[in-house]
Amino acid sequence: MFIRALQLALREKSSRIIGPGSPSFVVNAFDLFGSELAESAELAEKVAVITGGASGIGKATAAEFIRNGAKVIIADVQDDLDHAVAAELGPGTACYTRCDVTDEAQVAADVDLAVSRYGQLDVMFNNVGIIAGSRQPGAEPGFEIRGAMNKHWGVPGPLSLRHCRQRPPLAAVDLADFDRVMAANARGVLAGLKHAARAMVPRRRSSIICTASIAGMVGTAAADPEYSASKAAVLGLVRAVAAELGRSGVRVNAISPGAVRTPLLMKSLAAWFPEKSAEEIQQMATEDSPMVAGTALEAEDIARAVYLASDEAKYVNGHNIVVDGGLSVTMRAK
Known part of the structure; x- marks a missing residue:
């Protein structure tokens, strides 16, 4: 079924598929086979x-997993939320445990909780991601990313999502930020891979999914070098461990989103552009989309990770x- 979906994708003019031998194997037709298989995913x-x-x-992924019959442990640091x-998702199907992924012991405890409560761990979704603290809205008052800075950076025309967050020069990078971002985005993923594998290998049919970007x-002027390096x-990491774990029946894959219209993105845009109305902020989040005008990448689009988590994807590994x-194809072409 996966091969049939790829054949369908090849017929789409807007899709590009790079062979599995490429180090940047890309399937931009994820929605094609995602929609094809979502209803049959178990x-x-x-x-x-x-x-x-x-x-x-x-x-969004937790909700999608639950709709497809899974039990979910939400691991995060936002206790009240x-x-x-x-x-909201359902006390019988979802529970929360506090987890700072920069602490390996807490990641290990999450895995142990799944095994002790449910007797198994089938899917690990390493999804935590942070940006450099000095680039967060309000953290660097002397560097306003608005009209004047757009002019400084030589950005023509009206403001858009692509230009709303031009990064400071390399000389302004704080290596403490680099360490913090790498600890969460890269080291945290490695901890998730390590401890999930410990529980999954004996079962010989499991899936680990990692959010990249x-x-x-x-390369993009909007992304911090710290964040880009971490992703x-x-x-x-996915490529490095996929072959080893694949021999034990544990598949490891990554998902690389573009700019997703999440609450964090909308809050950031509102902070960067306080003079903009809610409608203008919404427009900024959609006008750079290479898809149909007015459409934006939503969290639910990434939640199609349900396919990679299911047995439907039993031969999809290391991608x-x-x-x-x-x-990303458009950016390469420029």
């Missing part, structure tokens, strides 16, 4: 741990599924 009796599961991509999300694949590391509407 996660019944499966148990999943989702780091960063309280909002955005994590929450996490408890509310677990209650197109920022780890292509490139995620892709490297990076790009969900960006073709944006």
Whole structure:
């Protein structure tokens, strides 16, 4: 069925598929086979741990997993929100545990919780991702990313999502930020891989999914070097362990989103552009989309990770599924 979906994708002019031998294997037609298989995906009796599961991509994926029959452990650090999300998703199917992924012991405890409560761990979704603290809205008052800075950086025309966050020069990078971002985005993923594998290898049929980003694949002035390096590391980790774990029946894959319209993105845009109305902020989040005008990448689009978690994808291993509407292909072509 996967091969048939890829054959369908090859007929789409807007899709590009790079052969599996390429180090940047890309499937920009994820929605094609995702929609083809979502209804038949079976996660019944499966148990999943989702780091960063309280909002955005994590929450949307938790809801999708539960709709497909899985039990989900939400691992996050937003205590009040996490408890509310677990209650919203259903106390019988979702629970919350506090987890700072920079602490390996807490990641190990999440895996142990899944095994002790449900007797197994079938899916690990390493989804936590942070950006450099000095680039977060309000953290660097002397560097306003608005009209004047757009002029400074030589950005023509009206503001858009692509230009709303031009990064400071390399000389302004704080290596403490680099260490912090790498600890969460790369080291945290490695901890998830290590401890999930410990529980999964004996079962010989499990799935680990890691959230990467197109920022780890292509250069962009909007992405911090800290963040880009951390997401490139995620892709490297997936490739490095996929063959080893695949021999034990544990598949490891990555998903690389473009700019997803999550609450974090919308809040960031509102902070960067306080003079903009809610409608203008919404427009900024959609106008750079390479897809049909007015459409945006939503967290639910990434939640099609349900396919990679299911037995439908039993032979999909070591790949990076790009969900960006073709944006990364467009960026390469320029």
